[in-house]
Amino acid sequence: VxxxxxxxxxxxxxxxxxxxxxxxxxxxxxxxxxxxxxxxxxxxxxxxxxxxxxxxxxxxxxxxxxxxxxxxxxxxxxxxxxxxxxxxxxxxxxxxxxxxxxxxxxxxxxxxASAAAAARYQDGNVLVKVENFDGSNVMFSVTNVGSQGSLQPNFNTFSAYRTDSGELV
Structure with a gap:
């Protein structure tokens, strides 16, 4: 007891x-x-x-x-x-x-994870992929997938790291 x-x-x-x-x-x-x-x-x-x-x-x-x-x-x-x-x-x-x-x-x-997935960018010539994202630092790779073309990723990184609810991660 x-x-x-x-x-x-x-x-x-x-x-x-x-x-x-x-x-x-x-x-x-x-x-x-x-x-x-x-x-x-x-x-x-x-x-x-x-x-x-x-x-x-x-x-x-x-x-x-x-x-x-x-x-x-x-x-x-x-x-x-x-x-x-x-x-x-x-x-x-x-x-x-x-x-x-x-x-x-x-x-x-x-x-x-959803913010990191949303940070993917691809157009006809360029693929930008997040390799590592720990909440404050991000490492990404840029690949030229077109046979010709210039490397000009055009995306807003600030909004790319928002959650589905719109909060910044």
């Missing part, structure tokens, strides 16, 4: 089940404690619930253990489960943030 253990790595539903089990255990301990209290009240009234003094002493020790469970152990375990639940919620939120960041990065790379 420790937050330093495996519980925070489990799903929220599994952690809720552990908490529910602890609450049920607390109810059972409370009922058992009530049974012991009735037995001790009967003992005070002169009715012996236990067959000998040794069993009575063991019952008193068991009652003390039940009281310790009720007052200290179970509330402490519930607090640790609650801490584990909070840690699991934080872990899941961080995983969601990482997934959204990965998705944003994929979208950015897709926009860069």
């Amino acid at each position: 420790s937050p330093n253990g495996r519980l925070p790595q489990k799903t929220l539903e599994e952690i809720r089940k552990v908490r529910s089990d602890l609450e049920k255990a607390a109810q059972e301990v409370s009922q058992l404690q009530g049974t012991f209290e009735v037995a001790f009240v009967s003992l005070i009234d002169g009715y012996c619930q236990f067959s000998n003094h040794e069993l009575t002493q063991h019952a008193k020790i068991d009652f003390d253990h039940l009281e310790g469970l009720t007052l200290y152990s179970i509330p402490a375990l519930l607090a640790m489960v609650d801490q584990s639940y909070a840690m699991a919620e934080n872990r899941l939120a961080n995983e969601q943030n990482q997934l959204s960041n990965i998705e944003k990065e994929k979208q950015r790379q897709k926009q860069q």
